[in-house]
Amino acid sequence: MDIERGNVAGFLLTGESRTGEPGTWSSATAPGGRQAGALRLDPRFTSDPAARERLVAAVLAERALIQAGLTGLVPVTDLVSAGREIWLLTGEPVSPTLADLLVAPAGAPGPGAGEAAVVLLETARTLLALHAAGLAHGALRPDTVVISADGSALLAERGLADALHGRPAHPGRDAAAWAALARGLAANWAAADPGAAALFERAAAVADTDGLGRARDVLLSGQDTLPAGSLTRNGLAQAVRLRPAPGLLPANVPPMPVPDEGEVVTLLRADVPTAAQENVVMRFGPGVPPETTAAQIWRAGRDRQRTEQPSDGLRALGTAARRRRRRTALATAVLALMVVGVLAVWLLRGSATPLAVTGVEVSAPKKQQACDATVRITGVFATNGSGGEIRYEWRRSDRKTPIEQTDTVPSGAASHEVSLEWTVKGEGRFRGTATLRLLSPLAGGQKVQDKASFTYKCP
Structure with a gap:
């Protein structure tokens, strides 16, 4: 354009x-x-x-x-x-x-x-x-x-x-x-x-x-x-x-040059x-x-606009330092992947039955919130006790974009708790509703979600 x-x-x-x-x-x-x-x-x-x-x-x-x-x-x-x-x-x-x-x-x-x-x-x-x-x-x-x-x-x-x-x-x-x-x-x-x-x-x-x-x-x-x-x-x-x-310019007057x-x-x-x-x-x-x-x-544009050139010696030292940093970063990344892999195997070992979520319950404070409050909304997923990964999203009534999150659920527990902190500031009245929805794992046609609301008043 x-x-x-x-x-x-x-x-x-x-x-x-x-x-x-x-x-x-x-x-x-x-x-x-x-x-x-x-x-x-x-x-x-x-x-x-x-x-x-x-x-x-x-x-x-x-x-x-x-x-x-x-x-x-x-x-x-x-x-x-x-x-x-x-x-x-x-x-x-x-x-x-x-x-x-x-x-x-x-x-x-x-x-x-x-x-x-x-x-x-x-x-x-x-x-x-x-x-x-x-x-x-x-x-x-x-x-x-x-x-x-x-x-x-x-x-x-x-x-x-x-x-x-x-x-x-x-x-x-x-x-x-x-x-x-x-x-x-x-x-x-x-x-x-x-x-x-x-x-x-x-x-x-x-x-x-x-x-x-x-x-x-x-x-x-x-x-x-x-x-x-x-x-x-x-x-x-x-x-x-x-x-x-203010109206459009007359036909004989050219528009403002851009x-x-x-x-x-x-x-x-x-x-x-x-x-x-x-x-x-x-x-x-x-x-x-x-x-x-x-x-x-x-x-990035600012970095490209830097025109001062270092001396040859400093340039060589900088190149060597960058190489060392790259090698260190690569080694760190490989080690991190190994740790994650071992942890995943440890968490999921012995879980012959895949993780399943059977329901969810969301709760919010019943008491009216006062000025500049941070509201903690809690959700509890009911599970079959197996370990695995759970993916879910919070939807707030004051925004269109959901907040998507992923948790690792250990085996042996029949429930998994998640929470959302919602900070509200300023004068006025406000009613906030948070909806917690399970994204995976889901059985065919299953819909697991719940919501809770709170009220805010200041002053």
């Missing part, structure tokens, strides 16, 4: 664009006609392979957050590369932003204190969910808060700045940025309402000293100072409608589970995957 002028991976770029910290945003039309967005990342930031690795991990983490139920982020559709360029594609428009709406059209009434409170509450909720998942936004500003058509406040560019610049996630920096946002809205949309402006200033001060959670509580407890009935998204949705929607750098390659491999996603799923995100297929590809 080649990049055409004005087209990136099927996303048609339109004439509206703006420059952000990580690169240039463009309005776009996704395949099927839906309005979307495309971010061309600044090559100065993505030229470092390590930065690209962090970028891939950040985007995968964000997608996992959205799949886990978080609704306050602009959803990322894909992250693609073409030569030296990297593009981030979103499933929703990236305009107008809060920065756009702060400049009201001439003669049009702008949003007021109620709309400012909605923006602050929704952004605080999203940031707190990120922090509960061990992540952060890292670049909260008026131009990274997107106001959708229904008036919702969505955060764009989550984690991009931190990934590109190699900064660790820092919730305190998000709290300070939110406080600055609250002060700006107090001076702008709440300027005509002294009571509301004072409330926003007080929430900003609490965010600086006591954190974002306490600041949100200040806003919630001070709702009576806002105009009656103003705490809705209606005013924001109206402000969005008053702005001209260099043809060769085949477009997606950097997100949703079919490859990561270690973090296999073992832990948080209610609002499983954390940053430590390694991905795309990251391995970028690392």
Whole structure:
């Protein structure tokens, strides 16, 4: 698939664009006609392979957050590369932003204190969910808060700045940025309402000293100072409608040029589970995957880009060392195979009757789980007492991909216990169901499976 002028991976770029910290945003039309967005990342930031690795991990983490139920982020559709360029594609428009709406059209009434409170509450909720998942936004500003058509406040560019610049996630920096946002809205949309402006200033001060959670509580407890009935998204949705929607370029205007750098390659491999996603799923995100297929590809490219050549003597020493390592690795592998073979013979000796599984029972805690809980779900396979290998899978209600495992069952036991640890974090209600299914050994037409559920509530 080649990049055409004005087209990136099927996303048609339109004439509206703006420059952000990580690169240039463009309005776009996704395949099927839906309005979307495309971010061309600044090559100065993505030229470092390590930065690209962090970028891939950040985007995968964000997608996992959205799949886990978080609704306050602009959803990322894909992250693609073409030569030296990297593009981030979103499933929703990236305009107008809060920065756009702060400049009201001439003669049009702008949003007021109620709309400012909605923006602050929704952004605080999203940031707190990120922090509960061990992540952060890292670049909260008026131009990274997107106001959708229904008036919702969505955060764009989550984690991009931190990934590109190699900064660790820092919730305190998000709290300070939110406080600055609250002060700006107090001076702008709440300027005509002294009571509301004072409330926003007080929430900003609490965010600086006591954190974002306490600041949100200040806003919630001070709702009576806002105009009656103003705490809705209606005013924001109206402000969005008053702005001209981005459309396709006129026929006589050429589309935004996109260099043809060769085949477009997606950097997100949703079919490859990561270690973090296999073992832990948080209610609002499983954390940053430590390694991905795309990251391995970028690392390989980084290694190929090293141009410094060693001296002849060092090269000879390095070659000898590599040979020794290969011989050692081969010997280790042969020894390991021998040990495995002997162990298998020992385990299965004397088992004239093949292993058979006659049933399974799954149990989960009956008590409602509180905030940040790790739930242990237990399954017990009933067997005929023979030894052998058992293959099974866990299916969780919050994901499509099963977790497949293989155990060795010793002879002499009439049952074999397995377990699944399910970590849930963040605020909200959640009901999780785990299904344990036997894959082998199975008699013809036999179906061995059972399931159990637990409930989670925070706070």
